[in-house]
Amino acid sequence: MKLISALRASIGALALAATAHASAGPILLVTDGILTGAKNVSVQGVLYDVTFLDGKCSTLFTGCNAVSDFAFATATGAQAASLALLDQVFVNGSRGQFDTRPQNTLGCSDNGVCISLVPYGLNQKGTTVWSAGASNAHQQSGDAASLISQNFSMDMASLASYNFAKFELSVAPAQVAVPEPTSIALVLLGIAGMTLARRRKS
Structure with a gap:
């Protein structure tokens, strides 16, 4: 009976650990009190790392001259990323x-x-960058995610209330497959059953 109780406790602990690991939230990156980015930001179920950058789109996004330069290629995806930043x-x-x-x-x-x-795209002439903007206001009621267009040559470093959020697919350990708690439980119950069977024979 003691063996079964110990196994039950182990199964419970492993299940909690696996659940906690799978639902780990973003890790904020902070330098000298300034938020510079975050790891493991979930956007529509996919984990991304994000870095906040100041400057021109052409400098920060591999030229900023094609949709392939951006992590999101649609307004819907970019807006979902903006909401993830706010949340x-x-x-x-x-x-x-x-x-x-x-x-x-x-x-x-x-x-x-x-x-x-x-950013998620450009107009046909390549003169305008289409973006979704995560507006983080000092009052929570002012927070919003909206679509914004800006001039291709605009330098965000010259604007006090704008920056770029560069998203890249996360390669953090949180994406490594975690054994499901039920699988772990079945293995431990199998071991417990074999142990009990041996005890009964002896």
Whole structure:
């Protein structure tokens, strides 16, 4: 009976560990109190790493001259990424007040709002960059994700309340397959059954 109780406790612990690992949230990247990005941001079920950058689209996004330069190729995808920033990255917590203090995000010095642009395309002439913008206002009621167009040559470093959010597929350990708790439980129950069978024979 003691063996069975110990196995039940082990199964419960393993199930909790696997569940916690699978649902681990984003890891915020902070340098000297400034939010520079995050790892493991979930966008429509896919994990991305995001980096906040200041400068021109052409410098920051491999030329910024084709849809393939961006992590998202549609307005819907870019807007989902913007919502993920608002829900998972621009948050108040032990690492800092990144929701109510937008100026604590890299590239934003305006204490009213920080708008992180997620580019997804260009107009036919290549003169306009289409983006979704995550507007992180110091008041939560002002937070919003909307579609924004900007001039191709616009330098975000010259604007106090804008930056770019560069998304890349995450290669973090969180994406490594985790054995399902039920599989672990079946293996442990099998071992327990064999142990009990041996005890009964002896």
